[in-house]
Amino acid sequence: MDSLSFKTISLNKATADKQWVVVDAKDLILGRLASNVAMLIRGKHKPGYTPNVDCGDNVIVINSDQVRLTGKKWTDKEYVRHTGYPGGQRRATPKEIVAKKSSTILVESAVRGMLPKNKLGRALFKNLHVYAGSEHPHEAQQPKEMKF
Secondary structure (H helix, E strand, O other): OHHHOOOOOOOOOOOOOEEEEEOOOOOOOOHHHHHHHHHHOOOOOOOOOOOOOOOOOOOEOOOOOOOOOOOOOOHHEEEEEEEOOOOOOOOOHHHHHHOOOOHHHHHHHHHHHOOOHHHHHHHOOOOOOEEEOOOOHHHHOOEEEEOO
């Protein structure tokens, strides 16, 4: 019996088939969108998934300003950050974050929370590109449309 016929094939950075995908976030619920995007970035939808390698796709999320939150999350949910100084804990609701900065931060923080908390997770997060409108500068990569 040939023992090599049972060898598990693991991908590496050179053999990973990375593609570009566009996701339209219009009228999608934030958490469900984030979990699907995190799965695409991680590469779990591919048959050659390897847990310790960046084998996922580059994901472009458009229309992040039209994402939905259910219930009273626009006013009751809180994002907590710390300035680094004593007593520097700051809280903000999604409504305040969108008014002050941008709606892209909501999608980015939701996806970041669903990725691994290590070097690989930080590298995977660089494969996410979020835009508030329907335009993006990645047309040269010929991304495929993905529906959820």
